[in-house]
Amino acid sequence: MLILKNKNNKCRNYGYSTIKQLCFVEPLKEDNKTASGIIIPDDAEQKPILGKVIAKSAKVDSIKVGDKVLFTKYSPTEVKIESQEYLVIKDEDILAVLS
Numbered sequence: 389m390l391i392l393k394n395k396n397n398k399c400r401n402y403g404y405s406t407i408k409q410l411c412f413v414e415p416l417k418e419d420n421k422t423a424s425g426i427i428i429p430d431d432a433e434q435k436p437i438l439g440k441v442i443a444k445s446a447k448v449d450s451i452k453v454g455d456k457v458l459f460t461k462y463s464p465t466e467v468k469i470e471s472q473e474y475l476v477i478k479d480e481d482i483l484a485v486l487s
Contacts, residue, residue, distance in 0.1 A: 409447045409479040413439035413457065413464070414472075435461050438486075439475060448479045456486040 415436035421427050441455045451457065459482050464475035 408445060410445050411441050411448060411451060411457070411477050411479060411482065412443035412467075413459070413475045413477055414442050415439045415475055416456070436475075437461050439477075442474070445479075451479060451482060451485060457482045458484040458486060 416438045417436070437460070438456065438458055441451055441453055441457055444451055444453060457477075459475075459477050463481035464477045467474045467476055
């Protein structure tokens with residue numbers, strides 16, 4: 389069952405669940421400023437490689453909902469639900485769980 393929070397922090401049950409060994413991930417935005425203070429424009433930004441797991445298949449044992457994960461750059465399938473972007477990622481494309 390996929391339950392997402394909207395901008396007003398209200399939960400909505402979409403009734404979706406992932407099949408196979410997939411995770412539903414909310415991409416985390418990286419800072420658009422370099423360490424030296426240079427601001428990177430939106431069109432020069434790279435694809436996200438960091439995200440928060442918001443739903444997973446029951447077959448995925450090593451990852452929990454709420455984990456921050458690092459994943460390969462070109463593996464996710466992008467999904468848009470109510471103007472919010474999410475990623476569907478195979479568990480084998482998740483490189484690490486960050487604490």
